[in-house]
Amino acid sequence: MVGGRREEIEELRAEINNFLNTVERYNSSNLLKFQRYVELQVTDNFYDLEANLAVLKLYQFFPQLYQPDIVNMILLKALTNLPHTDFVLCRCLLGPSQMEDLSILRIAYLANLLELCQFKKFWQEKAQDNTLITQISGFDDSIRKFICHVVNITYQTIDRGVLKELLGSIPDAELRSWIAKNSWKEEPNGMIFIQSQEDLVKTKNITEKITFDTVSVVM
Amino acid sequence: MSRYERKDSQRSDDRIYDDEYYGQYNEGPVYEKDYYDGYGAPAPPKTSYQYPDAVAKFIIHLYKAINNRDTAEIENLYEIRFPQLTKDYFKEEKWPSDISHLVEDQLFITLYRELYFRHIYAALPQSLSFSDRCNSYSNYCELFNLILTSPEPIDLTLTNQWLWEIIDEFVYQFQSFSQFRRSPKLNEDEMSYMKDHSYIWSVMSVLNVLYSLIEKSNINLQLKAYFNNESSDGVAGEFGKSPLYKMLGYFSIIALLRVHSMLGDYHLAVKVLENIDLHKNTMYCNVPACQITTYYYVGFAYVMMRRYADAIRTYTNSLLYMQRIRQMFQAKSYQNDQVNKQTEQMYTMLAVCLVLHPQSIDESINAVLQDRKFAEKIARMQAGDLKEFENSFLFACPKFLSPVPTSLDGAAPEQTQEPLHIQKTIFLQEVAQQIYLPTVRSFLKLYTTMPISKLSAFMETDATQLGECLLCFKHKMHNVVWTKGISSLDGEFQAGSEVDFYIDKDMVHIADTKVGRRYGDYFIRQIHIMDELHRALKSLKF
Numbered sequence: 001m002v003g004g005r006r007e008e009i010e011e012l013r014a015e016i017n018n019f020l021n022t023v024e025r026y027n028s029s030n031l032l033k034f035q036r037y038v039e040l041q042v043t044d045n046f047y048d049l050e051a052n053l054a055v056l057k058l059y060q061f062f063p064q065l066y067q068p069d070i071v072n073m074i075l076l077k078a079l080t081n082l083p084h085t086d087f088v089l090c091r092c093l094l095g096p097s098q099m100e101d102l103s104i105l106r107i108a109y110l111a112n113l114l115e116l117c118q119f120k121k122f123w124q125e126k127a128q129d130n131t132l133i134t135q136i137s138g139f140d141d142s143i144r145k146f147i148c149h150v151v152n153i154t155y156q157t158i159d160r161g162v163l164k165e166l167l168g169s170i171p172d173a174e175l176r177s178w179i180a181k182n183s184w185k186e187e188p189n190g191m192i193f194i195q196s197q198e199d200l201v202k203t204k205n206i207t208e209k210i211t212f213d214t215v216s217v218v219m
Numbered sequence: 220m221s222r223y224e225r226k227d228s229q230r231s232d233d234r235i236y237d238d239e240y241y242g243q244y245n246e247g248p249v250y251e252k253d254y255y256d257g258y259g260a261p262a263p264p265k266t267s268y269q270y271p272d273a274v275a276k277f278i279i280h281l282y283k284a285i286n287n288r289d290t291a292e293i294e295n296l297y298e299i300r301f302p303q304l305t306k307d308y309f310k311e312e313k314w315p316s317d318i319s320h321l322v323e324d325q326l327f328i329t330l331y332r333e334l335y336f337r338h339i340y341a342a343l344p345q346s347l348s349f350s351d352r353c354n355s356y357s358n359y360c361e362l363f364n365l366i367l368t369s370p371e372p373i374d375l376t377l378t379n380q381w382l383w384e385i386i387d388e389f390v391y392q393f394q395s396f397s398q399f400r401r402s403p404k405l406n407e408d409e410m411s412y413m414k415d416h417s418y419i420w421s422v423m424s425v426l427n428v429l430y431s432l433i434e435k436s437n438i439n440l441q442l443k444a445y446f447n448n449e450s451s452d453g454v455a456g457e458f459g460k461s462p463l464y465k466m467l468g469y470f471s472i473i474a475l476l477r478v479h480s481m482l483g484d485y486h487l488a489v490k491v492l493e494n495i496d497l498h499k500n501t502m503y504c505n506v507p508a509c510q511i512t513t514y515y516y517v518g519f520a521y522v523m524m525r526r527y528a529d530a531i532r533t534y535t536n537s538l539l540y541m542q543r544i545r546q547m548f549q550a551k552s553y554q555n556d557q558v559n560k561q562t563e564q565m566y567t568m569l570a571v572c573l574v575l576h577p578q579s580i581d582e583s584i585n586a587v588l589q590d591r592k593f594a595e596k597i598a599r600m601q602a603g604d605l606k607e608f609e610n611s612f613l614f615a616c617p618k619f620l621s622p623v624p625t626s627l628d629g630a631a632p633e634q635t636q637e638p639l640h641i642q643k644t645i646f647l648q649e650v651a652q653q654i655y656l657p658t659v660r661s662f663l664k665l666y667t668t669m670p671i672s673k674l675s676a677f678m679e680t681d682a683t684q685l686g687e688c689l690l691c692f693k694h695k696m697h698n699v700v701w702t703k704g705i706s707s708l709d710g711e712f713q714a715g716s717e718v719d720f721y722i723d724k725d726m727v728h729i730a731d732t733k734v735g736r737r738y739g740d741y742f743i744r745q746i747h748i749m750d751e752l753h754r755a756l757k758s759l760k761f
Contacts (some may be wrong), residue, residue, distance in 0.1 A: 023430050026423065048730065053486055060482065061422065061622050083694060083712070085525045091645055093484035095621065096637040099644075115652045117690035120683075153714070154693040156723035162686070197721035197728070201714075203667075204732045210739040218746040 001217065009044060012037050016051050022084055025054045028062045035070050037102035042073050045138040049086050052077065056093040068101060075107045078115065083149055087111050103132060119147055121166040148182050155194040209210060270308065270315050277304055278331065282322045285330075288376040305338060313346070314338055326375065327735055329362045337388050340395065349409050352396055357418050359389055363428050367435060370434050372461040380468055383506045386470040389428070390477055396420035396622040413624070422622040425478065429471040435459075436468025446705050456676035473509055476516050481620045483642055485520035486708070492517065493706040497533070507544055508558055511537060516724040517559045517707060519617060522568060523642075525649065527576035528700045529707075534569040538562065538584050564615040566593060571611050574600040575653055576696065577660070577717040579732070581740050599656050608650045612643055653695050655688060660718050663729045671725045689722060 008109040015121060016037050019025050034055045041047055052074045059066045071094070078086035091108070098104060113122040122143075126133065133139050144167050151158060151166065164175055164200075179186060277300055284292040305314075318328060336355035339347050362385075366373060397406075397420070400413065418424050433439065440454035451459070458464040472491055477487035497517065503508055510655045514537030521530035570593050573580070588597065599607040615754055619638035655678075655709045663669070663676045675685040696716035701707060 023426070028425065033389060049486070050490075051459070053484065057482075057484060063623055083697065085697070087522065088649065089486050090644060092485060092642060094641070099641060110264045112648065112652065115649075115691070115694070117687045117694055119687070119690075150690050153697055154690055154722055156721050156728075158722070159724070161356040191724065197723070201719045201721045201728065201730045203730045205735065208737045208739055215739075216741070218743055218750070 005040075007043065009040050009046070012040065012179070013048075016135070020050055020054060026061065027203050028058055028065060031055070031058050031062075031065055034058065035067065038070050038073050038077075041077055041134050047077055049078070049081065049082055049084075049089070053089065053093065056090055056120060060093055060095065063095065066098070068103065070099075071101075071138070072099065072103050072107065072132060075104065075111075076136050076139065079107070079111055080136070080139060082114060082143070082146040106132070114143070114146070119166045119168070144168070144170075144178065148178060152182060156197045157191050157193050158189070160186070160192050179209060228425065256484055274304060274308060274315065275321055277301070278318055278321050281331075282324065282327050283329065285376065290376060290378060293376070294378045294380070297378060301334065305342065308337065310342070326362075326365055329358060329365065330377075332358045333362060333385060333388070336392075337384075337483065340388070340392060349405075349412075352392070352399065353416075354397075355392060357391075360424075360427070363432070366463075366467070367431050372458050373465060375463055377463065379504075379506050380508075382463070382466045382510045383470050386429075386432075386474050387508070387512070390425070390474045393420050393422075393425045393478070393482060394620060397422075397622070398618070400624050401503070401621065417624070421511045422478075422620075424484075426475075429475050429478070430469040432464075432467045433475075436464040436471075438465060438468030438472065439494045442469075443705075446494065446496055457536060470505065473513050477512065477617070480520055480617050482622060483619060483638070485523045488520045489517060489524075489708050490706075492714065495707075496705050497536075497707055510540060511558055511561050514540075515565055516617065518565060518568060519615075522572060523646065524699075525695075526699050526701075526710070527572045528578065528698060528713065529710065530572050531569060531576065531578065531580060532701075533581050534565045534572070534701050535584050538565055538569070538587075539581060539744075542583065543744070567596070567611050567615040570597050571600065571608065571615075573597070574657065575650070576698075576715065578715055579717070582737060583740070583744065603654045603657065605647060605650065605654065609643065609647060612646050613639075615684065616642065616646075652691070656692050656695060659688060659692055660716075661726070663718050663720055664731060665727050666727075667731075669727045669729065671722070671727060674727060689727070690719075692720075 012033065015033065019027075019030055019034075024030055034215075037048070038049055038055060039148065041052075055070065055074060059071070060204060075087065075090055078090045094104070110122060110126060110129070113119075113125060147166050160175075164170065167175065167178060176186075179192060182194075184195075186191055232447065241575060277296065280300075281293070281296045284296055290625070297680055316332075322328060322331075333355075336351060336358060339351055340355075400420075405413075413419065420618055435458050437454055437456045437459035437542070441451035441459055444451040459468070472495065475491045476488050479485070479491065492513075495513075497513070504513075514533055517531040518530045518537065521527070521533060566587060569580075569584070570588055573588070579585075596607055596611060600611070601670060616639070619642050621638050659674075659678070662674060671682055671685060675682050678685055681686070693714075696719070697712055697714050699710040700713040700715060701710040702713075703709075717732045718729065719732075720727050722728075
């Protein structure tokens with residue numbers, strides 16, 4: 001990141017935060033700054049849900065100011081924050097005509113694949129949308145991070161080949177770096193040890209615990 | 220009419236909070252003349268209709284009670300006498316619109332006019348005219364104007380119930396107008412009038428009022444102090460110390476929750492509550508309708524955010540609260556029907572959540588869901604019947620609005636249902652993504668370990684598809700759950716599902732949940748009931 005750029009981001013971030021805390025968030029003359037902030041999120045790979053929702057809200061209030069490119073960026077950025085449900089939150093603010101926009105339908109289709117954890121198909125389909133997606137710096141890795149999260153909560157041991165495919169058939173070196181990043185372990189038999197799940201996933205016996213707080217209302 | 224002409228009617232690029240804005244309405248009493256008189260129906264004659272003495276007496280009584288700050292009498296007149304008189308004399312007619320020969324006080328007349336319009340909306344919807352809608356709006360402007368532009372807190376005492384109903388009705392009429400504006404019922408005159416006066420019932424003007432009341436009362440600072448067990452005197456300020464401003468501020472926060480929800484902005488809806496601790500019995504609100512509204516909208520926002528555990532907790536708390544207060548809660552207000560409807564809606568949404576995210580809940584609430592009406596719905600949803608999910612959603616969801624007139628967002632005028640359609644579509648897509656999970660769950664429940672191959676034979680699918688399905692199961696059951704802190708947005712990822720599992724190589728290991736019997740809730744409820752009974756007995760005179 002170039003020095004001047006970082007300063008611009010920090011300044012804008014402070015300003016946007018001030019807007020968000022007051023009624024300035026509904027002021028359409030701040031829209032240019034909000035939009036610039038979205039563009040910076042795209043090029044410099046950071047993320048601010050609250051600011052992005054405020055942009056969509058301004059479009060909702062002032063449809064004549066609607067910018068399809070910015071909305072695409074916001075929706076794609078929302079996908080990078082999976083497993084959080086940001087994409088749904090953003091989509092709920094779109095209007096009827098926008099829902100039928102082809103790019104938005106396409107992004108929604110990709111989002112659906114991710115939500116269904118059909119990762120193999122996602123990587124195949126994604127390859128067709130490169131013009132839309134390449135602008136989002138760090139997009140693929142954010143998605144891989146989400147996939148690793150799902151693997152992490154599901155598996156104790158996973159087949160190396162399966163994992164590689166889930167992550168988009170990445171080269172071995174890259175696979176190794178994801179394994180290291182997640183503190184997973186390669187085992188000699190072509191398996192990868194994720195984490196011990198026995199303690200995390202176990203049969204629960206719910207017996208009642210009555211806290212003092214619950215009883216205090218009748219004391 | 221000219222005094223209502225505004226060049227900057229859209230106020231699109233102006234600040235929202237602006238004292239001048241309120242000043243616009245200060246130039247003359249609105250009630251003297253219907254300011255929208257440019258079409259069909261003639262204004263009703265002012266004095267031809269003679270109303271009974273009881274009505275005049277009531278109005279004068281109410282005025283005196285307010286002047287004397289006699290809250291018990293105000294409560295009696297507002298909550299019992301007014302509905303009674305309405306039933307006796309105004310079942311099919313409007314209350315007198317002009318009372319200036321009885322009371323001259325400007326503020327009181329505005330309050331009375333608020334009741335007058337509210338009665339038309341609630342009881343005489345067929346005779347609710349376009350000019351009623353516009354005049355009611357300008358009456359609200361006048362009322363909030365008096366409250367917000369006064370150099371010092373105005374000296375007015377009303378009950379919390381009344382204050383809540385003013386704010387609640389204000390939002391309701393905004394919602395009603397937003398839908399009306401998109402309906403094909405409008406004639407040409409009305410269309411052109413609205414085009415020239417687009418600020419009337421605009422989303423900006425409504426937000427403007429709510430934010431101004433919140434700001435004026437310093438309510439957020441007061442709530443923060445309250446949460447930290449500190450005195451709010453230091454932060455309340457001159458206005459915030461007055462119960463009138465404080466409660467209007469509090470109710471405006473709840474109104475914002477509602478407005479944002481109706482616009483589909485669930486994140487902001489919950490965020491505006493960030494200084495309200497929903498887990499504490501708050502001294503701020505002894506108005507049941509307000510509590511229920513809060514829970515209803517927060518619960519719904521949680522559902523849309525896929526925070527089912529939080530939604531279930533919110534609905535359960537609310538429904539338990541309802542059970543507790545039902546005995547004390549009398550049918551004395553317009554809002555009783557609304558409260559009953561919201562209760563039904565919450566049970567329905569709770570059923571939806573429990574199908575998507577099974578977990579054990581309070582037994583007395585569960586007992587209601589075992590009832591035939593809900594049990595059949597639940598069975599259909601569990602069997603993957605999307606239509607049933609849709610019906611439940613349509614019954615239980617809030618009203619959804621588009622913040623702009625149709626001409627602006629390109630939708631055809633008949634598409635008043637578009638905003639609802641969008642929210643419904645998004646919800647049903649989420650459900651569709653999860654539609655196979657109950658089936659997976661039912662197979663998992665049968666075993667403690669099971670080879671992948673066996674499960675895929677049960678599911679009639681191949682190993683790859685099953686793998687994705689199992690990943691999806693874990694992903695969807697792993698949601699943000701509130702754990703601590705004042706903001707209801709906060710939380711951490713937790714797996715709250717009743718049936719959980721993990722995959723080790725080719726083997727699925729399953730963990731079920733066994734729930735022991737619970738006694739605490741039962742006893743606490745019984746203690747409450749006895750307590751209330753005891754209190755009721757004590758107040759009886761023999």
